[in-house]
Amino acid sequence: MSLDPRAERRRPSLSSPRRDVLMAGAAGLIAAAALPGGEAAAHTAPSGAGRHGGTGGFAGKTVLITGATSGIGKATAYAFAKEGARVMFCGRRTELGRSNEREIRDSGGEASFRRADVREESDVAALVTECVRHYGRIDIAVNNAGIETPRPSPLHQQSVRDFDAVWRTNARGVFLSMKYELPRMLSQRRGVIINTASISAEAGFATIAPYSASKHAVASLTKVAALEYADKGIRVNALAPGAVDTPMLRRAAEAFGTTYAEIAQDYPIKRIVHPDEIARVIMFLASDEASAVVGTDVDASGGYLTG
């Protein structure tokens, strides 16, 4: 046992399976198959969507968000709409997408849902085309869609199928999204891209090799794109959430029989972050206030990566 609890925390021992599971579940986001009726565990919709209550800070901007049927993406779609942006968003669950679209519009915001699977090149290409056709441009792209490791286990027990599923969604999905967003932004000579990475992009976590590898890839794709387009008016950054109250984290907590209170102990702020707090980090990175921020993976975990 290390005298440094953080060293212990970061290097869970394979000889301590329960501890490993808690570590990975708490910090790196594991989780098994989705609970039946998954979205039943969704967080409550952010309040005040639409024009009411916002300052209009993103009025006239078009924002494209992948994976906004639930969780962080949903909170981000609502937050941008509240600030006056036009939001095009995707996910695979059409009913949820339509319901979010309706809720934003009913409260005075502007949003459009299009079903798209980020693993499919043709879906991503069509999503980008639809955004430009409908709203004329893409000022801000939030490439957020992601899944957790379906079956946490040591690497040699991970199936190729699970590795591919996570890789195709998290890494290939972000690659495809940027591949189709960037040409549009180049023609506009302006744009901002924010990719949702994770603290798993910055540290290794036992039992979730597919997720951790995919998020390292997101951070890497972010850095490379940032370098390639920084002098062309396009800023690319990532953010690294830790434990955020979303269906993904709820699945993880349930699957591993742990509680939010236990998970929170791994973080200096000793609490679970609300998706609205992540939305605000994304909005900062998207804003002109972040004009000098390029190619980073911003720690939005409440200090996990500090020590």
Ligand SMILES: NC(=O)c1ccc[n+]([C@@H]2O[C@H](COP(=O)([O-])OP(=O)(O)OC[C@H]3O[C@@H](n4cnc5c(N)ncnc54)[C@H](OP(=O)(O)O)[C@@H]3O)[C@@H](O)[C@H]2O)c1
């Ligand atoms: N919650 C956390 O503690 C945490 C921590 C670090 C990083 N993250 C990252 O944050 C992002 C959002 O996760 P979340 O926590 O908000 O989980 P979530 O509630 O499960 O949301 C994931 C979103 O991604 C979408 N998605 C998944 N696969 C997709 C696909 N193939 N094509 C299109 N959309 C897809 C889902 O929509 P459909 O199911 O409708 O397709 C859903 O809208 C992920 O990249 C995740 O890795 C989360």
